[in-house]
Amino acid sequence: MPKFAANLSMMFTEVPFLARFEAAAKAGFKYVEYLFPYDYPKDVLKTKLQDNDLQQVLFNTAAGDVQAGEWGVSAIPGREADSHRDIDLALEYALALNCPNVHIMSGVVPPGENYAKYKQTFIDNVRYAADKFQPHGIKILLEALSPQVKPNYLTASQFQTLELVDLIDRDNVFVQLDYFHAQNVDGNLTRLTDTLNGKFAHVQIASVPERHEPDEGEINYRHIFDKLDEIGYEGWVGCEYNPRGKTTDGLGWFKPYK
Ligand SMILES: O=C(O)C(=O)[C@H](O)CO
Numbered sequence: 001m002p003k004f005a006a007n008l009s010m011m012f013t014e015v016p017f018l019a020r021f022e023a024a025a026k027a028g029f030k031y032v033e034y035l036f037p038y039d040y041p042k043d044v045l046k047t048k049l050q051d052n053d054l055q056q057v058l059f060n061t062a063a064g065d066v067q068a069g070e071w072g073v074s075a076i077p078g079r080e081a082d083s084h085r086d087i088d089l090a091l092e093y094a095l096a097l098n099c100p101n102v103h104i105m106s107g108v109v110p111p112g113e114n115y116a117k118y119k120q121t122f123i124d125n126v127r128y129a130a131d132k133f134q135p136h137g138i139k140i141l142l143e144a145l146s147p148q149v150k151p152n153y154l155t156a157s158q159f160q161t162l163e164l165v166d167l168i169d170r171d172n173v174f175v176q177l178d179y180f181h182a183q184n185v186d187g188n189l190t191r192l193t194d195t196l197n198g199k200f201a202h203v204q205i206a207s208v209p210e211r212h213e214p215d216e217g218e219i220n221y222r223h224i225f226d227k228l229d230e231i232g233y234e235g236w237v238g239c240e241y242n243p244r245g246k247t248t249d250g251l252g253w254f255k256p257y258k
């Protein structure tokens with residue numbers, strides 16, 4: 001049975017971020033993920049996890065200058081020092097929060113730029129991270145983002161990310177399989193799951209097309225959850241969706257998994 005993690009960046013937004021840990025625990029979650037921890041001291045977040053008996057299972061490297069259109073810097077040629085700084089900071093937080101997975105954001109490739117150079121820059125920076133994280137047993141996750149969410153992101157297809165994982169060639173680097181993006185770009189989710197089996201180490205879910213609770217839209221998540229059980233997937237499933245209304249009003253789908 002899948003282990004579900006509440007995504008505190010998108011769920012429980014009825015309350016301030018630091019109150020979402022308690023809200024998620026009260027709703028029955030034992031695991032949490034969120035985009036970025038860096039606005040808060042490590043000990044504040046650690047206390048929130050401990051007080052609510054929660055395990056952190058994922059967060060991202062920093063986004064860069066979002067106002068300027070950045071969404072990760074690790075693929076941007078010339079920004080290697082920023083990438084390594086972000087990776088080092090992410091390692092500090094992962095160790096402090098006992099978090100087993102870190103998603104390294106690649107970045108946007110502006111039209112007309114040299115895609116191959118961005119790709120090689122990302123490969124080199126992820127290898128830097130993989131070698132630093134390896135001794136601590138922390139996994140690195142790479143994610144494809146659909147163009148309607150993040151135009152010109154380094155990878156849009158799960159197959160592009162799978163190629164990166166193979167080229168990077170490190171034992172602790174895996175695909176972050178977000179079924180919302182996978183359905184929007186690749187489809188064929190059952191066979192895709194078979195293709196990625198052994199190469200993905202985190203899953204995220206949301207309905208398509210609305211990115212709401214996994215109990216509506218064109219993906220049959222009951223089937224997906226059974227598929228994950230069938231292949232023996234032992235990672236977490238991040239609930240990275242925008243609730244239709246009040247978060248707790250939309251948790252009927254979660255009841256059988258508490
Ligand atoms: O956007 C997503 O699906 C993610 O999981 C990243 O964390 C942020 O782009």
Ligand SMILES: [Mg+2]
Pocket residue numbers: 143178204240
């Ligand atoms: Mg995602």
